[in-house]
Amino acid sequence: xxxxxxxxxxxxxxxxxxxxxxxxxxxxxxxxxxxxxxxxxxxxxxxxxxxxxxxxxxxxxxxxxxxxxxxxxxxxxxxxxxxxxxxxxxxxxxxxxxxxxxxxxxxxxxxxxxxxxxxxxxxxxxxxxxxxxxxxxxxxxxxxxxxxxxxxxxxxxxxxxxxxxxxxxxxxxxxxxxxxxxxxxxxxxxxxxxxxxxxxxxxxxxxxxxxxxxxxxxxxxxxxxxxxxxxxxxxxxxxxxxxxxxxxxxxxxxxxxxxxxxxxxxxxxxxxxxxxxxxxxxxxxxxxxxxxxxxxxxxxxxxxxxxxxxxxxxxxxxxxxxxxxxxxxxxxxxxxxxxxxxxxxxxxxxxxxxxxxxxxxxxxxxxxxxxxxxxxxxxxxxxxxxxxxxxxxxxxxxxxxxxxxxxxxxxxxxxxxxxxxxxxxxxxxxxxxxxxxxxxxxxxxxxxxxxxxxxxxxxxxxxxxx
Ligand SMILES: Cc1ncc(COP(=O)(O)O)c(C=O)c1O
Numbered sequence: 001x002x003x004x005x006x007x008x009x010x011x012x013x014x015x016x017x018x019x020x021x022x023x024x025x026x027x028x029x030x031x032x033x034x035x036x037x038x039x040x041x042x043x044x045x046x047x048x049x050x051x052x053x054x055x056x057x058x059x060x061x062x063x064x065x066x067x068x069x070x071x072x073x074x075x076x077x078x079x080x081x082x083x084x085x086x087x088x089x090x091x092x093x094x095x096x097x098x099x100x101x102x103x104x105x106x107x108x109x110x111x112x113x114x115x116x117x118x119x120x121x122x123x124x125x126x127x128x129x130x131x132x133x134x135x136x137x138x139x140x141x142x143x144x145x146x147x148x149x150x151x152x153x154x155x156x157x158x159x160x161x162x163x164x165x166x167x168x169x170x171x172x173x174x175x176x177x178x179x180x181x182x183x184x185x186x187x188x189x190x191x192x193x194x195x196x197x198x199x200x201x202x203x204x205x206x207x208x209x210x211x212x213x214x215x216x217x218x219x220x221x222x223x224x225x226x227x228x229x230x231x232x233x234x235x236x237x238x239x240x241x242x243x244x245x246x247x248x249x250x251x252x253x254x255x256x257x258x259x260x261x262x263x264x265x266x267x268x269x270x271x272x273x274x275x276x277x278x279x280x281x282x283x284x285x286x287x288x289x290x291x292x293x294x295x296x297x298x299x300x301x302x303x304x305x306x307x308x309x310x311x312x313x314x315x316x317x318x319x320x321x322x323x324x325x326x327x328x329x330x331x332x333x334x335x336x337x338x339x340x341x342x343x344x345x346x347x348x349x350x351x352x353x354x355x356x357x358x359x360x361x362x363x364x365x366x367x368x369x370x371x372x373x374x375x376x377x378x379x380x381x382x383x384x385x386x387x388x389x390x391x392x393x394x395x396x397x398x399x400x401x402x403x404x405x406x407x408x409x410x411x412x413x414x415x416x417x418x419x420x421x422x423x424x425x426x427x428x429x430x431x432x433x434x435x436x437x438x439x440x441x442x443x444x445x446x447x448x449x450x451x452x453x454x455x456x457x458x459x460x461x462x463x464x465x466x
Contacts (some may be wrong), residue, residue, distance in 0.1 A: 011048025108421020149176025166294030196242030254392015399447030
């Protein structure tokens, strides 16, 4: 895979269907236009970029585009690229219509998961977007604001999430929040008001998230986890739960993607019980060896709440996140947000809207994907050379990896690392209190160090490994 794959172009989530690459690709594109996921005027990636993303020959994509232009689904104009044709307006039939602990860097090195490389924040591009957005902003944008979130941001997010993450989104069902944690807090409150008592969680997870649900008065039983992800196919474990919180694209922290059968089982469970799936898509954009796994929400937008965040793709300090809600939940979530006192400021929302609309977000994500993929490859290579007994897993995506340790070694390795100024997390730290004791392992956040600190952090890690 060449470096240009990661930096060039725009993301588009597509799953070619049926037999034959070209016809499968054409059908996937027709379907995305037909269902309104790709709206008229949406610019598609160049044939070169999409071919690289899908791992197919460029001619396959170019031929598919050309045929769809001939059929009237797409238009191609020199200088403005290939776009969804205006006359193939989204017929919102079918799916769309029917379902009208922060990481603190200590002295030394930090390889705890949870943070992107903060030194890579795109300051210049963000400032350009802020200048443009604030110059154009109407006076009312500096008022108290609508708890729903700025319509400018909701509009570009709907296009971006549909295009890049396979989400069924329209601006009306998006609510802007102060990161995932805020979104989860609001959902916990709303579900409690709906008399939900339990939200099932994964047996390994971020304890901050269960604490937020507990504070909302909810119990948080856990689902078992194996090499295919969380056991959403065990209905007994979900009995009594009104919702289940999952990280389907890249389980946090073990890194397993949820198996397609388990994705289907989660949605089936929600449909048959009236429950909800809360999809935490915290790092879904970072997948290295093939196209990102699409959002689970695309399977049933009325039963899955999609939660996204700028915390991994840009920076957690922005406190910007978004929820794509079932229609029936929008009013209650907006009402819950209206009475709370934490909201994302309009200037930042407008800046993010401009940042996405200008293409700077796609460029940043693609260049960071390249950086993190390189670090992941360096981590794997360093382990093979300097700690060949250590197995590494969960590396197809995200900003962290799991390193298996000999039984009983986890605590002493974490302590030895701390003694040498290297901040690390063991896997046990993420285990649900009711989950059975598991393997000994480290969760290594290779995204966290700055570029200049990375080589030293990797070296320090190799030195503390048994
Ligand atoms: C599993 C998981 N979900 C969500 C988030 C993002 O949270 P927030 O948007 O509140 O910063 C993180 C960040 O570390 C995470 O690890």
